[in-house]
Amino acid sequence: MIDIHCHILPSVDDGAKHMTESLEMARAAEKEGITAIVATPHHNNGQYMNTKLDIMEKVKELNGRIQKEGIDITILPGQECRISGEMLDQLDREELLTMNDKDKYIFVELPSSQVPLYTEQIIYDIQLKGITPIIVHPERNAELIENPEKLYQLVKNGACTQVTAASVVGKFGKKIKKFAIDMIEANLTHFVASDAHNLKNRSFQMSEAYKIIEKECGSDATYLLMENAELLVEGSMIIKEIPERIKKKKLFGLIG
Numbered sequence: 001m002i003d004i005h006c007h008i009l010p011s012v013d014d015g016a017k018h019m020t021e022s023l024e025m026a027r028a029a030e031k032e033g034i035t036a037i038v039a040t041p042h043h044n045n046g047q048y049m050n051t052k053l054d055i056m057e058k059v060k061e062l063n064g065r066i067q068k069e070g071i072d073i074t075i076l077p078g079q080e081c082r083i084s085g086e087m088l089d090q091l092d093r094e095e096l097l098t099m100n101d102k103d104k105y106i107f108v109e110l111p112s113s114q115v116p117l118y119t120e121q122i123i124y125d126i127q128l129k130g131i132t133p134i135i136v137h138p139e140r141n142a143e144l145i146e147n148p149e150k151l152y153q154l155v156k157n158g159a160c161t162q163v164t165a166a167s168v169v170g171k172f173g174k175k176i177k178k179f180a181i182d183m184i185e186a187n188l189t190h191f192v193a194s195d196a197h198n199l200k201n202r203s204f205q206m207s208e209a210y211k212i213i214e215k216e217c218g219s220d221a222t223y224l225l226m227e228n229a230e231l232l233v234e235g236s237m238i239i240k241e242i243p244e245r246i247k248k249k250k251l252f253g254l255i256g
Helices: 019-032 052-069 087-092 119-128 142-146 148-156 165-169 174-185 206-217 219-234 248-252
Strands: 002-006 036-039 074-077 080-082 105-109 132-136 160-164 191-193
Touching: 002 019, 002 160, 002 191, 002 219, 019 052, 036 052, 052 074, 087 119, 105 119, 119 132, 119 148, 142 148, 142 174, 148 160, 148 174, 160 165, 160 174, 165 174, 165 191, 165 206, 174 206, 174 219, 191 206, 191 219, 206 219
Parallel strands: 002 036, 036 074, 080 105, 105 132, 132 160, 160 191
Antiparallel strands: none
């Protein structure tokens, strides 16, 4: 099992506070059956700046400590970049880090409350560079919950998405859990990842999430999501099914 979204790097954002906590997270991930973790610190979100070179150095350092401790986990480089009108320039300046530095996929984080007006254009422009944008945790975006058609259009136009394991498990509430499951059933998401920040209140929960997905959506959906994580870190083409619309009455259980 591969976790493609995790804040395991020490002292860089609101994830692991120090190396000891990073190692504790790695041990917990190993117990859960995770073999590789893409470290994705926040970047350009108004609070944290973690550029490509800085992340690569921190990943190398953490891998060295993990090997020394005998933990059977590999840390790979990534970045959770907040969407902005500057993303293309930042890519050109090599400040942004694609997933596992393969120049194939990149994380794009939306604000939690809304979808900026320029989102479609940025998603399009990134693809023109031969990179597939992956919108992280869209199931927790207030505007997308209220307007699933907007999510459908983004995916239809080439964006991938990643839902959080804790959302599937129900840690963010029933509405977000329902939206996450509906996204999986409608082929509107392509990855499940932990977005783990610590072991207290933002842990991995990957195994539990996959069990729920298998029960709710079937083994084919589970296999696709797990396989896509492997394909992503290889820089290979992921599996995509044709996206479908989520109807609001299905999402909220309304009549008529």
